[in-house]
Amino acid sequence: MADEEARVALVTGGGTGIGRGIALGFAREGMRLALAGLEHAPSAENQYERSHIGGYSAAQAVASEIGRRAIAIDADVADAGSVDAMFESCLDAFGRVDVVVNAAGVITARPIAEMSEAEWDNIMDVNAKGTFLVNRAAIIRMRAQGGGGRIINIASIAGKFGSATLSHYCASKFAVVGFTNALAKEVAREGITVNCICPGIVGTQMWTLLNDAFAEPGETPEQSYARAIERLIPQGIPQTEEDMAVLALYLANAPHVTGQAINLDGGASL
Numbered sequence: 001m002a003d004e005e006a007r008v009a010l011v012t013g014g015g016t017g018i019g020r021g022i023a024l025g026f027a028r029e030g031m032r033l034a035l036a037g038l039e040h041a042p043s044a045e046n047q048y049e050r051s052h053i054g055g056y057s058a059a060q061a062v063a064s065e066i067g068r069r070a071i072a073i074d075a076d077v078a079d080a081g082s083v084d085a086m087f088e089s090c091l092d093a094f095g096r097v098d099v100v101v102n103a104a105g106v107i108t109a110r111p112i113a114e115m116s117e118a119e120w121d122n123i124m125d126v127n128a129k130g131t132f133l134v135n136r137a138a139i140i141r142m143r144a145q146g147g148g149g150r151i152i153n154i155a156s157i158a159g160k161f162g163s164a165t166l167s168h169y170c171a172s173k174f175a176v177v178g179f180t181n182a183l184a185k186e187v188a189r190e191g192i193t194v195n196c197i198c199p200g201i202v203g204t205q206m207w208t209l210l211n212d213a214f215a216e217p218g219e220t221p222e223q224s225y226a227r228a229i230e231r232l233i234p235q236g237i238p239q240t241e242e243d244m245a246v247l248a249l250y251l252a253n254a255p256h257v258t259g260q261a262i263n264l265d266g267g268a269s270l
């Protein structure tokens with residue numbers, strides 16, 4: 001297929017983990033890719049406890065891996081101006097946007113009495129407000145190019161049931177699930193589908209952080225991870241970035257599936 005006929009997918013958080021896996025899966029299907037990542041966060045009050053988070057550099061590396069059909073964009077999903085600029089960069093490069101995957105997200109683990117307002121705000125700003133900003137900007141562009149499109153938000157099984165010390169993260173992911181359901185109904189007659197993927201446990205950098213936070217005294221991060229899988233996943237194995245790519249590709253193609261929040265979790269939500 002000629003380059004200009006290939007569908008264009010914009011993937012936030014596209015340089016690492018689940019976003020990267022989905023981007024590589026889409027690239028294998030011949031799509032053109034705009035990969036967004038944030039290089040410098042506005043403050044160090046985030047899961048990384050530093051402002052340099054390197055998401056843009058990571059997106060550049062994935063874009064190089066894919067080749068001439070991919071570009072990288074430095075963007076903050078929690079900032080409306082940055083989100084608009086991200087879409088404009090995608091349109092400048094490729095002329096359109098057909099599929100949007102919002103995989104950017106952050107997590108911390110904290111008992112409620114120790115949770116600061118800034119920590120709550122950061123999780124809600126990136127995960128919940130970021131979803132609103134990215135979806136709003138996507139709908140505006142999809143309408144402007146004549147309608148039709150696919151939006152896939154990466155929520156979590158934490159958007160289906162609560163987990164101790166993740167009250168802020170669960171609130172943000174429940175928000176993504178509800179938002180997706182409502183927006184799907186709003187745009188259903190426009191050929192635009194809006195769905196969520198709810199992953200269980202995927203061994204990305206996000207879990208590197210959780211392994212430390214969830215470790216029992218004397219436990220190594222590897223032991224903590226193995227215990228989380230044993231406790232949460234009936235199949236007893238983690239899910240993979242490739243699993244997420246398979247479902248994302250299905251949703252990128254399926255015209256009549258909308259408003260869904262599909263668990264891909266080895267049975268964790270049974």
Ligand SMILES: NC(=O)c1ccc[n+]([C@@H]2O[C@H](COP(=O)([O-])OP(=O)(O)OC[C@H]3O[C@@H](n4cnc5c(N)ncnc54)[C@H](O)[C@@H]3O)[C@@H](O)[C@H]2O)c1
Nearest residue numbers: 013016017018038055076077104105156199201202204206
């Ligand atoms: N790994 C899991 O087990 C799991 C489970 C359920 C849901 N999720 C969700 O999947 C998504 C991807 O997470 P992951 O596991 O691949 O971890 P990850 O840390 O590799 O991916 C998160 C990405 O978001 C980017 N990011 C952070 N703040 C940003 C901002 N303000 N603007 C733009 N980009 C920003 C990071 O740079 C990173 O590339 C997240 O939404 C996460 O909540 C992950």
